Amino acid sequence: MTAKDSKHPLRGIRSPLLPAVLALFVLSVNAQVDETLTEQVELEPAPEAGAEGYHQPPSLDDIPEGPFGDSVRSGWEAFVNTRQHPKAKRFVGNKQNCGNCHLAGGLAANSAPMWGAWGIYPKYRGKNDHVNTMDERIRGCFTYSMNANSSEAGGPPEPDSQVLKDLQTFFFWSAQGAPIGKNLPGRGYAAVPEPQNGSSVSRGEEVYQNQCSICHGSDGSGKFADDGRQIFPPLWGAGAYNWGAGMHRINTAAAFIKYNMPLGKASPVEKEAVLTDQQAWDVAAYINSHERPQDPRWEGNKASTDEKWHTHQCLYNETVRGHTLGDGAG
Amino acid sequence: MHGRCGFTCGLFGFSLLILLMPTMGAANEAGKKLAQQGGEGVQACSSCHGAQGGGNAAAGWPRLAGLNADYMAQQLTAMADGTRSNPIMAPIASALSEQQRGDVAEYFASLKPPTMAPGGEVDQKTLHRGETLAQRGDWQQGIPACTSCHGLQGQGVGVAFPSIAGQPAMYLQNQIKAWQSGSRHNDPNGLMASVAKRLSDEDSQAVTAWFASLPAKPSNNDQ
DSSP states (O other): OOHHHHHOTTTTOOSSHHHHHHHHHHHHHHHHHOGGGGOOOOOOOOOOOOTTOSOOOOOGGGOOSSHHHHHHHHHHHHHHSTTTOTTTGGGOOSSOOGGGTSHHHHTSTTSOOHHHHHTTOSEEETTTTEEEOHHHHHHHHHHHTSOGGGSTTSSSOOTTOHHHHHHHHHHHHHTTTOOTTOOOTTOSOOOOOOOTTOOOHHHHHHHHHHHTHHHHOTTSOOEEOTTSOEEEOOOSSTTSOOTTSGGGSHHHHHHHHHHHOSTTTSBTTTTBOSSOHHHHHHHHHHHTTSOOSOOTTOOSSHHHHHHHHOOSSOOTTOEETTEESOSOOO | OHHHHHHHHHHHHHHHHHHHHHHHHHHHHHHHHHHHHOBTTBOOTHHHHOTTSOOBTTTTBOOOTTSOHHHHHHHHHHHHHTSBOOTTHHHHHHHSOHHHHHHHHHHHHHSOOOSSOOOOSOOHHHHHHHHHHHHHOBGGGTBOOTHHHHOTTSOOBTTTBOOOTTSOHHHHHHHHHHHHHTSBOOSGGGHHHHHHHHOOHHHHHHHHHHHHTSOOOOSTTOO
16 A cells, blocks of 8 residues: 555545535634644753752652542553553554653653653744644554554644643652743653764664564554553554654663663663664664655655655655655555 | 465365374374373473463462463574573573474363463552553553554464463563573564563563463464
């Protein structure tokens, strides 16, 4: 199947045709005005931690009883078990949970923690002259990292919906005591400088097969229990993040991998790594040299989509192992 | 593609099963004999690991019933070649041929694990700390949830990540110590070693007590 097929707006629509087409029309108009859904913005680097270390989120044991605590707990559950959560699972169009890329359930420094994000939004971006809200940021993560357009709901949660409220109540709770409007140490992933000679997909393959495939599978499809629960997340293919997600940028993936993977060896909070900068870049390139669900901003062909949306470090529309990437998967 | 497979695949699977049945039976017979009666220079496994492979909590001897067969065969090889150094098991493992290791491992894998948890005397606070470590980890120390590798209920994942639910606390704790001291260094890529080295004695006691408080789950149902 070509990318074009998979993006054709009428494909798969059965009767009653008219309401479906109308709904689709409304949806796509919405997507155009809601400009934050058009990009998963790259974060600015966070400052190094000083003597006082990182923000300490409260313990999950101390979530209070009552409606506020219930909302925190629901938000935390939606974050770590997105695919099972009764209110969140409808919006998951791949096989990911939020916590897969934000370790310790969104609480670990240098793993893009939610307490680091909380005080940053609403954030004004001059580039598109718009104030981005947390609501929009999360909807963006659903659209790209969770591939929401292929979900049961067909798109990210509605603005101000209950699942977004619960997620934000959890973020707010985790950020208690942290200053507002400051780029905190430990926010985002700790950047890894690009090695002098760039990255190599074939060297990355070696790193991957030696150090990553035991969990993520040599074909990148992850591992699942009999009941469908995720054990290890897929890194490419239909179950993975899509071509618009932040993780498909090589620099971003390298930064995540360096201090978070292999699981149990690297340690984000202690900022310990076992891979060299070169290995992190190489394996980041290798992972992102495979097909994954199509970029939801598909412009009709790979070249135009590339030109409009992929002017960063990624392999979209590049030819690797004899194949020009960007066909999509699933 | 799926629909087409039905009959032919079923037939193929069925004849494969028929073909394999005698060999499976033979392996199990040989394995069973080793387990219950021992062999040349080999003490019966059941004298330590229990008649049904349920282990011996008081002595700190592990349950073998229902563990992944390939994992057990690998451990026997590791105990023979010294990458997992243990004075009791080393001579036994060394006396087994590769074939025998496979046979006896397959036999124990086919047994049902005991339904009772090994348990032990522990206070609630320790158990609670253990459960937190097992299910959420301690990221300040670089420790992920044990369940993220050992399966959501500690039942194990494939050949690489053994079942630790329903193993005696003392046995589990001895393994953590063995990684800390370096006497066990057979784990793939040092994945468990780096976790063990980050565990304090107190946390190791808590988390192993918690896994020992769970009944064992058969480990072969992960794809």
